[in-house]
Amino acid sequence: MKGIFIAIFFILMFYTKSVGEVSYLADVGVYVSADSIPQIFNFEQIKPYFSTTSDSVFIVNFWATWCAPCVAELPYFERLNTDLQGKKAKIVLISLDFKSQIDSKLIPFLQKNILKSEVLVLSEKNPNAWIPQINEEWSGTIPATLIFNKNKRQFYEQNFEKYEDLKRITANFID
């Protein structure tokens, strides 16, 4: 009897999580699975993540497990995710991990550090072809963060030293 309750509890929990994911993902129109195995996209496939006609604000962070300052600021994005609950906002963490290290580094990292934010992998051969499409001024250093809504966009080729810095910048995009 107790087992059934636990089973129902887990089904409910999973169901709620999936519904939650899908509802805000409707904004970008790309389905992403909610487990800790991230989907791998090329640039054309991931492009819908960089523009919107909705009322939401999108915070897109470029990172990799090999990038120490990126990993150091991940908790800020996670905290922001919590703070923005109920607001029309979405955080996407785009991993630029080496293709050869997705299984050996990225997936174990995601299994160890369960992230609430959406994690995707961008695997594209020539960085020179796609980097300028995110921002003309971006030299390619990570971490880098793009924040936008349908009216404005800002690009930060830097890490955030403090959570408050990230929070303040994001607040400018939320009315």
Added chain:
Amino acid sequence: MKKLLNLSLLVILATTFSFTVPSTGGYQIGDKAEDFSLKNTDGKMVSLKNYSQAKGYIVVFTCNSCPYAQAYEQRIIELHKKLEPQGYPIVAINPNDPAIASADSYDKMQERAKNQNYPFAYLMDEKQEVFPKFGATRTPHVFVLDKDLIVKYIGGIDDNPDDSQGVTINYVENAIESIKAGKSPDPSLTKAIGCSIKKKKK
């Protein structure tokens, strides 16, 4: 009073101006680079003017600690072996503050240069005064200069960081070919992923 007004106007102007100057700055294509004097892993100071046979220079900001720099390490060695005899040596500079990235200390640089048999100079930008002049932001970040230290190419090494076998465009090699032919490299600017340069905490 008028003097005071003028002064305050000047201050306002100066402050406004200082805020509009882009923070990355650095050399643009066509600028003349300033020579430098930095310590090599053999303990000797190296300047570009020491390369009396050079027809140009491939200045690479790189380091021990960055996995992207590591992914390109062997390719940089090969580039030097191929292009140095033609007059275009690699000059590698580690711009990182070892207080932040301990793997990039002078000792560790010496160790790596020895273990990997670096055929080129591996210099330390100890005061962190050289990389800001170039406008380097990451490792690896390449600046190709001609004989007269005119900046001809800025960017990545090739178009495939993941796999050296899958490279289709060798940006740096192509830039050298252009310089040899007396032409401007095309592209002269490329973007590449890399690790941020670890700046001293003020």
